[in-house]
Amino acid sequence: MAKKARSAKKTEFKPSPRKSSSRDDRTLAQLSQLAESVVRAANARRDPHLDIPSRTLSNVRYSPRKRIIEMGKNTNRRQLFNLHQAKSFMQTMLVASGCKTLIDQGKTTSIRGLYYLLKHTIEGTREETFNDQAECDPVIEDIEVTVNALREELHLYAQKKGDMVGEIVLVDNGDEIDCSRMGSGGYGIPSIVEPEVIQFKKCKAKFVLHVEKDTVWQRFNEDKFWRKYHCILTHGGGQPPRGVRRLLYRLHNELKLPVYCLLDNDPWGYYIYSVIKQGSINLAYESRRMAIPDAKFLGLRSKDFERCGLSPSVKIDLTDTDRKRAMQIAKYPWFANKKPWQREIKRLLDNGFKLEVEALISKDISYVTEVYAPQRLKDKDWLD
C-alpha cells in the first residue's frame, strides 16, 4: 500500500498489463500515425504540422441522402514552428499522448480527469500546459476528428446520466444484466457503451421508448409498461448524454429496434429529438455513429391540448426565447421540407403555450402509460 510519493513535476505513467481489443489497436495505430508524421517531418527537416478537420459551422452540412449532419472536407493546418500555433500544436500532441496512455493501461477517465492528467508546468518555464479545462476540451475534439475516433474509443467518458429497463439481457464487462429484473432503480446506463464493454445477449423487446426525464421514466417503470408492450424503456435526464445516444444507436442498428421519443411539447423537446435523430451541429463528426434518422417523435404534440381534452390549468406560456428557438428549429433542413413538422411548430406558436409530459397526469396518474403512449403506438401516430 505504501507507495513512494512520486515527483509532482511531470506526469509519469506506470506500465501496466494491457487490456486490448481490436478497436483499441485501431485507435492506437491512428494515434501512433499522428506521432510518426511529426517524427518523419523532423527527420526530413520539414516543419511538423497537423491537418485538423475544421469544426466550424461552415464545414457542417446536412446530407439528405444519409439524413444526418456531416462534416465537410475543410481542414486547418496547425504548425509547430508558428508562434501562434506552437502551444496548440503541443497541446494536441499532449492530448493524443494522454489518450494513448489510457488505452495502453486499459483504463478510462473523464475529460476533467484527462485535463488533470496532462496539466503541468512546462519544465524551465512558468507556463502551464493548459490554463483551464476549457483549453483542453476543444483539443480533445480535435483529436477525435483527426484520428476519426469517438471520444469513447479514446477511453474518455462523459457524465453518466440515464437509466434503462425492459426486455433485454446484456453483458456489461462480463456481468450479465437482465434489464427486466432491475426493480424500481433500473440499470444506470454507462457513458462508454462500445461493443467491447457492452454486448447484447438476448432481446425480446420490439421497440425502444425513450422518454425525456427520469420522473416520467419512473411512471412508465412503475406501471411496467415495458412488460406489457415488450419494449425497452430509457431516459437521458433531459438532453441525453453521449452514452445514452450511442446505446440507442446500437439498439436501433444492431437489434433493428424502432426508437420512439416521448418528449415535452416545447422547443427544447423538439431539439432533443433533433439531436437524437440527426446529430448535433456542434459535434457533427459523431453523427455517423450516434444519429438515428429513423427515430420517431411520439409526442407530446401541439394538438394534444385539444385532442386529450387537457385542463387550461396545465398550459405554460411560451417565452420570447421559446418563440425564437421554435422558429430556428422550423428552419432546420431536416424539418424545413416536412409539412407535418411545419404544422406542429406553427401550432405551438399559435397556441402560445407549451406542455410538459407530466401535464397528462391531470387526466389520470397513469394516463400517459395506459392511454396516451399505447394509443399513439397503435395508430402509428407520430412525427418523422
Place this chain on the structure above:
Amino acid sequence: MAKKARSAKKTEFKPSPRKSSSRDDRTLAQLSQLAESVVRAANARRDPHLDIPSRTLSNVRYSPRKRIIEMGKNTNRRQLFNLHQAKSFMQTMLVASGCKTLIDQGKTTSIRGLYYLLKHTIEGTREETFNDQAECDPVIEDIEVTVNALREELHLYAQKKGDMVGEIVLVDNGDEIDCSRMGSGGYGIPSIVEPEVIQFKKCKAKFVLHVEKDTVWQRFNEDKFWRKYHCILTHGGGQPPRGVRRLLYRLHNELKLPVYCLLDNDPWGYYIYSVIKQGSINLAYESRRMAIPDAKFLGLRSKDFERCGLSPSVKIDLTDTDRKRAMQIAKYPWFANKKPWQREIKRLLDNGFKLEVEALISKDISYVTEVYAPQRLKDKDWLD
C-alpha cells in the same frame, strides 16, 4: 385502450386495486386524522384549523445528544375562516387528499406530478388551486411535518440520481439485484428506497464508500475497488438526492456499515458531508430518518496538497464566496467545537486554493483507488 376522455374540469381518481403495507396504513391513518379534525370542528360549529410545525430557522436546533439537526416544537395555526389563510388551508387539504389518492392507488409520482394532479381552476371562479409549482412544494413539506411522514411515505419521489455497486444483494420490488454483478453501469439508486420497496438480502460488504461525483465513481468501479476492499460504492451526483441519503442511512443503521465520504476539498464538499452527517437545515424534520452522525470525512483534506506531493498545477483559487461559505461552515454547531475540523477549514483558507478529487489523477490514473483511499482507511485517517 380507447378510454373515454374525461372532464378536464376537475381531477377525478379512478378506484383501483390497492397495494398496501403497514407503513401505508399508518400514513393513511395520519392523513385521515387530518381530514377528520376538520369534519369534527365543522360539526361542532368551531372554525376548522391546522397546526403546522414551523419550518423556520428559529425552530431548528442541533441536538448534541442525538447529533442531528432537529425541529423544535413551534407550530403555526392555519385557519379556514381567515382571509389570509383560507387559500393555503385549501391547498394543504388538497395536497393531503392527493397523497391519500396516491397511496390508495398504490402509485407514486414526482412533486411536479402531484402539482399537475392537483392544479385546476376552482369551480365557479377564475382562481387556480396553485399558480405554479413553487406554491405547491412548501405545502408538501407542511404535510410531511404535520403527519410526520417522509415525502417518500406520501408516495412522492424526487429526482433520481446516483448509482451503486458492491458486495450486496438486495431485492427491489421483488427483483433480486446483485450489486457485485452490475458491470460498468451499476444499479441506479431509486428515489424511494423504503423497506416496502427495497430489502437487503445478503451483504458481504464491510463499509460504504460514498463519493461525490459519477466520474470518480466510475474510476473506483473500473478498478473494482469494492471487490478488493469488500465494500459498497455509491455516488449522488453532487449533493446526494433524498433517495441516496435514505439508502445510506438504511445501510448504516440496518446493516451496521460505516459510511466514509470522499468529497472535494472545498466548502461544497464540506457542506455535502455536513448534510449527510447532520441533516439539512431547510429540511430539519427529515434528519431523524436520513442523517448519519457517525459518517466519516475521508478527504480530500487541506493537507493533501503537501501530503500527497501534488503539482501546483492542480490548485484552484478560492473565490470570495468560497471563503465566506467556509467561514459559515466553520461555525456550524457540529463543527464549532471540533478542533480537527477547525484546523481543516483554517488550512483551506490559509492555502487559498481548493482541490478536486480528480486532481489526484495527476499522480497516477489510479492513485485515488490504489493509494489514497486504501491508505486513509488503513490508518483510520479521517475527520469525524
